[in-house]
Amino acid sequence: MAFFKNATSVINAIETFFNTIDEGVLVFKEGVTNYLHGNQEAFNNNIANMAKLEADADNLRRDIENKLYAHSLMPQVRGDILRLLEEMDNIIDTAKKNLFQFDVEVPNIPAEMNQDLILLTDMCVSSVSAVIPAARAYFRTPETVKDQIHRVYFYEKEADKLADAIKRKVFRQMTGLRLSEKFHLRYFTLHIETVSDTAEKVADLLSIMAIKRSI
Amino acid sequence: MFFFFITSGLFLGWSLGANDAANIFGTAVGSKMIRFRTAALVAGIFVIIGATLQGSGTTTTLSQLGSVDALPGAFTVALSASVVVFLMTKALLPVSTTQAIVGAIIGWNLFTGHSTDVKILSTILATWVISPVIGAVFSACFYILLRALLKKLQIHLVVLDVYIKWALIIVGAFGAYSLGANNIANVMGVFAASAPNVVIDMGIFRLDGLQVLFLLGGVAIAVGILTYSKGLMMQVGNGIMALSAEAAIVTVFSQAVVLFVFSSTAFSEFLQGIGLPPVPLVPVSSSQVIVGSIIGIGMIKGVNEIKFKTIKGIAYGWVLTPIAAGLLSFLALFFVKNLFNLNVGTAVDVAGATADMAATAGAAASETTRHINLIWPGISLLVLVVLSSVITYSFSQQRKRLATEKELLEREKETNIARQALTDAGVRAAQTENLHLQNEIENKRRDLINYAMNIVEQKEYFGKIAGTIKAILSEKRSESRDEKLRKLELDIRQRMSFADKVEDFNIRIERMHKDFIGRLVQLNPDLSPNDIRLAVFLRLGIASKEIATLMNISPKSVEINRYRLRKKLGLDRGANLTQFINNI
Numbered sequence: 001m002a003f004f005k006n007a008t009s010v011i012n013a014i015e016t017f018f019n020t021i022d023e024g025v026l027v028f029k030e031g032v033t034n035y036l037h038g039n040q041e042a043f044n045n046n047i048a049n050m051a052k053l054e055a056d057a058d059n060l061r062r063d064i065e066n067k068l069y070a071h072s073l074m075p076q077v078r079g080d081i082l083r084l085l086e087e088m089d090n091i092i093d094t095a096k097k098n099l100f101q102f103d104v105e106v107p108n109i110p111a112e113m114n115q116d117l118i119l120l121t122d123m124c125v126s127s128v129s130a131v132i133p134a135a136r137a138y139f140r141t142p143e144t145v146k147d148q149i150h151r152v153y154f155y156e157k158e159a160d161k162l163a164d165a166i167k168r169k170v171f172r173q174m175t176g177l178r179l180s181e182k183f184h185l186r187y188f189t190l191h192i193e194t195v196s197d198t199a200e201k202v203a204d205l206l207s208i209m210a211i212k213r214s215i
Numbered sequence: 216m217f218f219f220f221i222t223s224g225l226f227l228g229w230s231l232g233a234n235d236a237a238n239i240f241g242t243a244v245g246s247k248m249i250r251f252r253t254a255a256l257v258a259g260i261f262v263i264i265g266a267t268l269q270g271s272g273t274t275t276t277l278s279q280l281g282s283v284d285a286l287p288g289a290f291t292v293a294l295s296a297s298v299v300v301f302l303m304t305k306a307l308l309p310v311s312t313t314q315a316i317v318g319a320i321i322g323w324n325l326f327t328g329h330s331t332d333v334k335i336l337s338t339i340l341a342t343w344v345i346s347p348v349i350g351a352v353f354s355a356c357f358y359i360l361l362r363a364l365l366k367k368l369q370i371h372l373v374v375l376d377v378y379i380k381w382a383l384i385i386v387g388a389f390g391a392y393s394l395g396a397n398n399i400a401n402v403m404g405v406f407a408a409s410a411p412n413v414v415i416d417m418g419i420f421r422l423d424g425l426q427v428l429f430l431l432g433g434v435a436i437a438v439g440i441l442t443y444s445k446g447l448m449m450q451v452g453n454g455i456m457a458l459s460a461e462a463a464i465v466t467v468f469s470q471a472v473v474l475f476v477f478s479s480t481a482f483s484e485f486l487q488g489i490g491l492p493p494v495p496l497v498p499v500s501s502s503q504v505i506v507g508s509i510i511g512i513g514m515i516k517g518v519n520e521i522k523f524k525t526i527k528g529i530a531y532g533w534v535l536t537p538i539a540a541g542l543l544s545f546l547a548l549f550f551v552k553n554l555f556n557l558n559v560g561t562a563v564d565v566a567g568a569t570a571d572m573a574a575t576a577g578a579a580a581s582e583t584t585r586h587i588n589l590i591w592p593g594i595s596l597l598v599l600v601v602l603s604s605v606i607t608y609s610f611s612q613q614r615k616r617l618a619t620e621k622e623l624l625e626r627e628k629e630t631n632i633a634r635q636a637l638t639d640a641g642v643r644a645a646q647t648e649n650l651h652l653q654n655e656i657e658n659k660r661r662d663l664i665n666y667a668m669n670i671v672e673q674k675e676y677f678g679k680i681a682g683t684i685k686a687i688l689s690e691k692r693s694e695s696r697d698e699k700l701r702k703l704e705l706d707i708r709q710r711m712s713f714a715d716k717v718e719d720f721n722i723r724i725e726r727m728h729k730d731f732i733g734r735l736v737q738l739n740p741d742l743s744p745n746d747i748r749l750a751v752f753l754r755l756g757i758a759s760k761e762i763a764t765l766m767n768i769s770p771k772s773v774e775i776n777r778y779r780l781r782k783k784l785g786l787d788r789g790a791n792l793t794q795f796i797n798n799i
Contacts, residue, residue, distance in 0.1 A: 007373045014373075074376040075247040076460060081372075139372040215459065215516070 006071045010064060014139070017060040017085065018132050021092050024053040025128040025195070028095035032121045032192065035102045036114045047103055054096040061085050080209045084135060087202045091128055094198050098191045107184045110174065113166070117192065120162045124195040127155035131199045134206050138213075145210035152203040159196040163189050220286040221406055221428070223294035225435040228402035230300055231312050232262065232439020235398070237447040238470065238505045239390040242463030243383040244448040248376075251445050257384055258391040258444075259437030265395030266403075266433030267426050272480045272496035273400035274407050274425070279335050281320040282408050288327070288559030289405040291551045292319040295544035296401070299536060309532040311500030312401040314343065318537030320405065322544030327560040338495045343533050346473055346499040347507025353469035354508035355515050361465055379460045383467075390467045393474035395433050400498045403432035411585075418590040458509070466508040473504045503529050665719070676710065717765055724751050734799050739783050746780050749773075754796050 031046030064085060068078050109117065134148035170177070170185045177185070240254035283289040296315035303310035317339055324331045370378065410424040422430065458466065476482060476494055483493040506529060548559045683703050690696040725732060728751050735750055736742060742750075745766070752762045759777075763770045781792050 004374065004377060007371075007377050010373050011371050072247065073373060077372070140369045141366075143366070213459075 006067065007073065010067050010071075010073060011139075013060055013064045013067065014085075015136075017057060017064065017088070018136060020053055020057045020060060021088050022129065022132050024050065024057065024092040025095055025125045027053060028099055028195070029121050029125045031099045032102070033118055036109060036117060043103070047099055050096045050099050054092050057089055057092045061089050077209075077213070080205075080212065084138070084202065084205055084209065087198070087205055088131075088135065091131075091195065091198045091202065094194050098195065101188070101191055105184070107188050108181055109185065109188070110177070113170070113185065116162070116166050116169070117189070120159060120166060120189065120192050123155050123159035123162055124192055124199070127152050127159060127196040127199040130155060131202045131206070134203065138206055138209055142210045142213040145206050149203040149207055152199055156196045156200040156203075159193055163193040217286065217409070217411065220290040220409075221293075221403075221431065223290050223297055224402050224406055224432060227293050227297040227300070227312060227316075228399075228432045228435030229439035229443070230297060230304075231398055231402060232259075232436035232441075233443035234304065234439075234447065235394055235501045236391070236440040236444040238501050239394065239467055240383075240387050241448045242458045242460065242467075243387060244445075246460065246463075248380055248460060249383055249387075251448065253384070254387060254448070255441045255444065257388050258440045261388045261391035262395035262436045262440065263430065263433035265392035265397075266399035266429045266436065267395075267422065269392075269396035269478055269480075270399035270403070270429040270432075271425060272483070273397055273478050273498045274404045274429075276335065276339070276496050277316070277320065277400045277404035277498065278407050279332060280317065280339065281324045281329060281331065283320065283323055283405045283560055284408045285558045285560045286406070286409045287551055287555075287557035288323060288548065289409055291547045291559060292316070292323050292405045292544050293402075295319045295322065295547045296540050299540040299543055303532075303536065303539070308535070309502070309528040310536050311502060311532060312398065313498045313500050314533060314536035315540040316401045316404065316498075318540030319544035321537065322541035323405075323548060323560060325541070326545050326548040329560075339497050340533075342477065342495055342497040342499055343503070346477065347503045347510075347529070349476075350469050350473050350504040350507030351511030351514070353472055354465050354511035357465045357469055358462070358512050358515050361461060365461070376460075379464065382464050383460065386464050386468045386471065389475075390471040393471040393478065394501055395436065397474040397478035397498050398501065399429050399432050399436075402435065403428045404498075413585045413587055415587045415589050417593040458512075462509075462512050465512060466505055469508045469511070470501055470504045474499060474501060503532075680707070717767065720765065721748060724748075724755070728754065731799060735796075738799070739785075742780075742783055745776065746783060749776050749780055750796050753777075753793050756793075 027046050027049050031043055031050060034040075034043040034046055065082055068074065068082070074081065130148065130151035134145050134152065137144045137148055166189045167186050170182050170189075174182070236255070236258050240249065240258055243249040244251050244254045283292055293316070296312065296319040299315045299318070300310050300312055317336075321331055321336070323329070365375070406428055407425060410428045413424050413427065415422045415427060477497050477499050479494075480496065483496060487493045506526075510526075551557050552559050680703070683699070683706075687696055687699045687703070690699060725748075731754060732747055732751070735747060748766065749762065752765065757765070759770055759773045763773045766773070766776075768776075777792060781790075784792075784795065786792060786795060
């Protein structure tokens, strides 16, 4: 049946989109780790991979948008779904931008900061990894969305705390650094932190969307 | 005359279709899940089927309440009900055709002296109150079931959307069928006693006189849906009763079930068969059942604020509408009888005798019944409908394809225009650049020629001087030598004036500052060439001493010229001339 064919193609596109976002943040984590450990070649590969995934996510989002409008699917919740996809696309956009900032600005990061920044990246990626199943759940079991997004908020809060600790460490303990270097470190800590902030935005949106579906 | 008299019933049917179709397809069309055209077509077809196949049950009950046995009387009763419905709708009061027609029939009973069966009347009144309550109970149960089912099946939202779309169409079709079956009595019930005594054979099915009447009423309802229900559907879908798609399915389904239960003879007989009391076959208000259904869902969802104002409005409608319709019917019948001298009904109480007239209309077909064979016309009509549908479909596809092609062409045209504009702009920019480069080349060429000429001229000049000095050195006489030396000095001094070079410089400067000179002349058209040249030198930041050399005048004269220029440009004493010139 044509109706189900269209629906299946949209479902496949949405699933692929989520997978792309998931893969994107994992590449982001790998990229940051490679940069911190000085694996330039691997880092370059991560950058190329990230650019491709981000472009794929954009294309998928547009494809889903076109299909939803062309086949008049879900007129009541279409607006919400498109907003959700846009917000999720922002996650991979932010991750890509951050990785490119590392490549462009080549920040000087002292080795003793590596573990802290890797942990911060891990927290941010965990918040995104938690929001993706919640987004998937919205489509099948909206009543379980709320149970899933509390993990996003937890990781986001942890990332905030960690970012704060890193900034304190940079400005209070690392006296050997120049002020410009401290600023640069703070700047990159903020960059990484924004990934979890975008995940939190998606979680907020999902929470409202799930309530709307249950009404 | 028959067709003229049933027009009031047809009008009532038209307004019923225009108003009540929104209860069935309002949410689906308003939320754009289904196109209006699809909804109207489905509703129209199923209303006709429901009215024709299952309309007799409720009609029998109305006939038992009052069998209007004269066409002018039936016309007046239906017209009175229509007018009340129309006026109350205009006044935004909750109204139902069911209550209006019942009131109008009672008005007829009172006017003609027929007695009103209190038992039937109380059954009808009880049904009005019970039907929204049953609607609420049904919708609450269905909603719980649907939610549990959806929770268990965990269908993806996109697939669920497709299911919902189809469910809305199927449930809407059932709703339309039930509406036709239950409410056709409101539209055509009063004409039942006057139904033509015919049997129309359509080959695969037969229609008796009453069914022909219902078919006409059903068509009137369908026309009402097709022509006038869109606005209300959009309004219902977007505002007054904006529901989720799942809730819409449940409300429409429960409304359809309630209407079906109160109109199905088979279901009533089935209940009797298993030892349960029969269901009274009474026309009920679809709007009020829908309101009941929505309240039922609201209760399940835990919405505390049940709109008592709406319920109060419905209760007012139960009282106001029949009274208004009854009074109007009574008055109208009086006028029709006395003014037009028409028979509006027998003045004797023959209710008992005529009670089952409608129900037995088909069965009572006697030898006087006219049999009309419509097998071949029916087949021809069917073929015609199929053919015209195929042609319309192919035309619409063709139109769609043409429209898409046209849109594509338009887009291509726009792209071409944009490309052309870009190309033109590019060409213009290249031309301007070429012109600029050509001018530059010309200037460079002239510079090179001048440079070369200068070298030649200098060489010739210095050669000439060398010859003159040689001649002077070979001169023996001191007077003649002095004379030649003076001549040489004069020659060198004249050469030092550089008149042609200065002129060339001036020409170049003026060409370079053409725009500035234009703006300067606009400020004061009386400026002399010397004033303009001075202004250009000042703009270039050349000092007074150098200006004196270039203009071949003394530094004092430069100061005087500057003073004149200030005056001509109207500058105050404190204003800076150079700054003023730079700002032009």
